[in-house]
Amino acid sequence: TQYSFKKVFCIKTSQMELFQDVAKPLVDDLIHSKNGLLFTYGVTGSGKTFTMTGSPGQGGLLPRSLDMIFNSVGPYQAKRFVLKTDDKNGMEVQNQVDALLERQKRENQPSVVPKTPSRQRLDPEFADMINPEEACRADGVDEDSSYSVFVSYIEIYNNYIYDLLEDAPYDPIKPKWNGGGTPQRQPNQEFIPPQSKLLREDQNHNMYVAGCTEVEVKSTEEAFEVFWRGQKKRRIANTQLNRESSRSHSVFIIKLAQAPLDADGDNILQDKNQVSVSQLCLVDLAGSERTSRTRAEGSRLREAGNINQSLMTLRTCIEVLRENQMCGTNKMVPYRDSKVTHLFKNYFDGEGKVRMVVCVNPKADDYEETMLVMRFAEMTQEVEVARPVDRPICGLAAGRRQKNQAFKDELSRRLEERGGPVNTESTQSVMHQLLQNLPPLPASEITDPHDDVTLPRLIEVLEKRHKIRQMMTQEYNRAADMLKSMLQELDSSLVSKENLIQGQRGQLGEKDKTLHSQKTEIDRLEKKSKMLEYKVNTMK
Template sequence: MSSSSQLTVALRIRPMNDVEKQRKSNFQCVYPLDGQRVLLVDPEKFENNILRQNRQHERQFTFDAAFGPQSEQEEVHNATTAPLVDFVVAGYNATVFAYGPTGSGKTYTMVGSDKKPGLMMLLTKSLYDKINPHEFTVYLSYLEIYNEVIKDLLNPNAGVLDLLEDERGNVQVPGLSRVKAPNTNRILQILHEGNSRRTQEPTAANKTSSRSHALLQVTLYKNSVQHGKLFLIDLAGSERASQTKNKGQRLKEGAAINRSLLALGNVINALSTGNKGRYVNYRDSKLTRLLKDSLGGNSKTCMIAHVTPSSSNYDETYNTLVYANRAKNITTRITQNRPASADQPYEEAMKEVRKEAARKTQMSHAVSSVQLNRDSDKSSSTSVEKEPLRPILKWNTSVNPGGNRMNNNNNDNRKFSSLFNSLKGQYLANTEKQHKLRERLLQANHEACDVEMSRASKMAILAAWEKHNKEDEEKFSDIISRIKIDVTEQETRLSQLHEMRQKIEKAIRKGYDIALSLESRMKALAKDQHQREMIELLVKMADNDAEKMALHSDSALQILRLKKQENSLQKVHKYEQIADKLISGELDDAERDKLQQEYRIIKNQLNYHLIPLRQDSPIVSWNSQLLTNNGSKLRNALDLSTMLTRLYTINQRLINTGYVQRNLIHHKKYRRHGKDHSKAIMNVTAKIRPR
């Protein structure tokens, strides 16, 4: 039996920290009015801005619970999450997740400290207080999503985990470890072990910033059968690069966090509209796929939004309150879990039998004939005709050969259907994995092309120096040494990229073989035209994705070369301007010497910059699988590469012949392969001036 349940939304305001208190311009902009309402004050209210004097500067928000800066962990637990324990013990699923910007106290609420444990510890402790340890068993799993990669926090040797869906649409993480927790002490130990492996790095906005989303799964088993689940989720906080001062890896982490939280925000917006025919895109990130049941499926869910009271974070606080207010409108359909082997009630069985009898009358005839063979008496035959349902019930429970054969056929059909759906899910998962591998291959090829071009320029500089400037070795020793170090590092990186490409190629070929195997198995199991058409559609989608990635890969490499060429053409214009001034002759000696020096510098720069573009060897995409199977469909991309190579050759001849004026072609014109590339080539005009 199922019932509707509104999402429970609570708000928690953390205290102002020392840094915020030291700023004189800061003040508390959000206040709890009572146990449910909060007041948000816009800092512009006190700026006396005439243009915004009619703007609404105060807003009230109402939630299921609101907690001020002085609230305690036990208070939050008792008011929001404690009732969820009864749901889990009764055989339902429940979810608690913390939402809010970075540094707002989410990890403190969920994990807490040794003296003040968070909801993860308090909820599991309450769960043990409600159950009989001889009847129930508790298992824990702990994972994190870091840069869209799933990792097992309880088993660091597990590697990267996949996210798959079974034939019923339930999200599964194969290979995720499951640890038995017989008591609260073991739970505390498991939580400490998992939290110590979480990815945390300091930023300017938060000294203990969580760089990943963490999900603790508590599974309750009753008499060795799964009974209920409790999900406890600590989300990473949204952040602004201008506030966190992040660079490099931290900046990439922040971008991944913001993308997943944006996907979560889009899901909340879609679910809060209340439109039954809406489309909710859960597949934009792994976070939303994991939260699919929690937000729109079979779970009693509590969202605890967190905000900072400081006026300097007003925008983040306002956005969090708006999303939390929308989340109140989300409705889930909770259903009590039951074992897969549980029998249907008698009334449902009778109802199903009547439907089957009305739909397939031949079944009753077959059963009647079996009954006639067992008893040749006419009265028995008459009773069968008067009461057709009785022999059908007997067919379901009898052990006669005819009944067993029909029952076995139905079981076989169900097994075939389940196996077919399982293979279909494996094929889709393999297609998604192949797509990600091709993306990695594209990135590796792009970086290898860039590094190789830079290395070629530096090698040319070293060759020219060794040929002409050997006597000035001491004068340029630092520069030459630095160039040699750069070349060595680039060669090392190229070697690493080559190995990486080989591994990715091998994985792509293996995935291709797996796809062929799954395709053949699905075709063997296909029972009707609908399933055969589905197989063709899946294969066609995978092929189209492969072709698109191949074209994108080749296009990206050509765009990189075009960018290099644009830079070189700009130097050609500068080279031409200086040459014109030198030829004009209207210069004094000082200006002429200065221009000649600049002329020589630009000439050398231009020469070394064009060296990589003059190389005859093409940039190979290394996607051997695609080029082998779809070579004919890549002809346009290869023709473009040939035309661009001709363009480079023509440009270099013009440069060597005289002064050149060109109309630069932006690389975006080459992104669409459907255009007439000959027009793009004709746009490059040259006017040659004789010396």
């Protein structure tokens, strides 16, 4: 039997080559405010997880996608909590002060991600997966916007959705656990079943997992840390349920929020309607396997049946889409029959690009399952559904960030020429040195009426501290006066430039009037010439 596909990768294909062809276009669309969905599909043991995750030095599609995102938008990221998710699949915008207060509030609270993640702190299996020379970035990144990256990690097991980043409590009374995320177990205590999450529809008719943990990450290392935590919980699930391989669908969601800068190019525009949100879903499907061949019984039989049922629903949805597309029919697509298809309903309706990587193992025992996988995968590539995505228009001039940075550089240069502090960091360092020179207060308790040493010593220390305080005040006033004079000079230079521009505009206006009058005269002469030619022809 022969099957035809858009691209076939041989056994010697590197992870980098696969990423360039399959996932890089999806990441590029994500950065340009378009959604994407990527499946890995195949028989159990065919290499789906290795394709998605990879190994040290051979990072798969997921780590390379994260690395490309942060290489592209890293210099333009907003500060933490300036953009934050709400509970309804939307995005909120906070000003700098509120974001700073929330950062200080959460510093002392336990979080999903450590405060200072690094590759050395990661599990060796997930550290250093990408060589620096293989790093890539997207072209055409909007520099007049700020970006924030949010990640979430869920698994769909027995048609229930579990949050792998959620810290679930434990209960020693209930002995069972059905595969969700849990914290570390205390001695002689069992896990309780984690709460299954519900699917909801937001105001834009997009499906999302209600109550799912979304973590804001600022680097590839931080995102790796989140993924590693989720993977660890999936391994715990496999160990608890004595599973040789993962029998659940895992979904790693990368959400990118893009907010335009204000007219000054310094802060984010405080309008949540201008925030553009796009997401990339990386799905590692459970292995396709016939229940008759597994010889499973009881809960294992039900588990395999649920996996095959969800994969069958995915196949049915794509077949109905294909029939609607090729025959012009309008059959209802059974999205709600499975959590996998229901979650990605918007993608099948055209809300982004969908790609599937089919993993094949040439094992003789998997022959019949492989044939079904190949037949289904060949049929899916005939389905093409897409619709345009409307981005919000802020209506501000381009190049705002560069102009603001040029203004700051010019101000720092002039301050440096006049001998002042180059920036606020140098001023803070001077103040820090003065504070370090403050003498400590001596013991001021007087127990002896004839003590003539304590009080003079205290007066001397207070006088020194008062002098240092005066020096700090003078330093602040000097820096403020210098900054004020520089701003006045820049303001006057801007005014003179504006006057010059106005004069040039006036001259251009006069030239336009002259050109208009000359054009009118040319038209009059052309009409007169035509009239004379007509008279000449008449006389001839």
